Amino acid sequence: MYINLHTHLPTQNDIEIYNIDIRQPEIEKYPGYYSLGIHPWWIEQIDVDEMLAFIEVQMTDQNFLAIGEIGLDKLADTNFDLQVKVFKKQAILAIKYAKPLIIHAVKTHFDIRQILNKMKFGQPVIFHGFNQNAHIAAGLNQPGNYFSLGTALLNENSNAADFLKNADLTTIFFENDDKETDIKHIYHAASELLNVEINELCKLIENNFKTIFLHERL
Numbered sequence: 001m002y003i004n005l006h007t008h009l010p011t012q013n014d015i016e017i018y019n020i021d022i023r024q025p026e027i028e029k030y031p032g033y034y035s036l037g038i039h040p041w042w043i044e045q046i047d048v049d050e051m052l053a054f055i056e057v058q059m060t061d062q063n064f065l066a067i068g069e070i071g072l073d074k075l076a077d078t079n080f081d082l083q084v085k086v087f088k089k090q091a092i093l094a095i096k097y098a099k100p101l102i103i104h105a106v107k108t109h110f111d112i113r114q115i116l117n118k119m120k121f122g123q124p125v126i127f128h129g130f131n132q133n134a135h136i137a138a139g140l141n142q143p144g145n146y147f148s149l150g151t152a153l154l155n156e157n158s159n160a161a162d163f164l165k166n167a168d169l170t171t172i173f174f175e176n177d178d179k180e181t182d183i184k185h186i187y188h189a190a191s192e193l194l195n196v197e198i199n200e201l202c203k204l205i206e207n208n209f210k211t212i213f214l215h216e217r218l
């Protein structure tokens with residue numbers, strides 16, 4: 001079983017978390033797992049209060065697995081203080097409803113963790129598309145942090161590949177994000193980098209998924 005932690009292009013063949021576009025959320029018809037959240041890029045294009053209310057209404061839906069992708073982006077046009085404000089509001093919702101976060105971070109990994117630590121945030125925090133250097137990885141080495149690795153793994157010289165080789169595998173997921181790449185290719189690249197059998201790797205990630213998202217204690 002292959003699990004795609006974060007995708008904008010659902011196939012409905014694999015187990016995947018479809019990241020629904022908050023600008024046109026057609027949730028009623030979507031049958032699988034999904035994430036929903038206000039991405040920093042879209043804050044100024046939507047009615048934030050209306051969307052927060054909408055996210056809260058969805059909370060009781062069992063297929064709504066995580067608030068995301070949300071976060072902070074230093075390269076985005078959106079005013080940074082406003083990004084922080086909207087991020088915190090969503091983190092408060094995540095605390096209230098015990099939901100994990102799927103994080104979009106651009107040059108803000110430490111800012112995000114600092115904000116969450118101040119809030120005593122105790123839910124899982126998954127840094128998606130993680131492809132950071134050893135310094136940032138070391139700074140994020142704290143219980144509750146998880147890392148979803150994407151197509152960067154297809155390049156064995158990437159930060160993501162280096163990170164994976166020494167990572168605690170109970171904190172790892174894989175994703176294809178907005179790429180057409182089959183999630184199996186990312187698993188296979190990871191299996192080679194780690195020198196771990198593909199079946200064993202699938203099992204490990206499945207366990208992580210069940211623990212965090214389905215609250216099954218294994």
Ligand SMILES: [Zn+2]
Nearest residue numbers: 019069177178
């Ligand atoms: Zn994405």
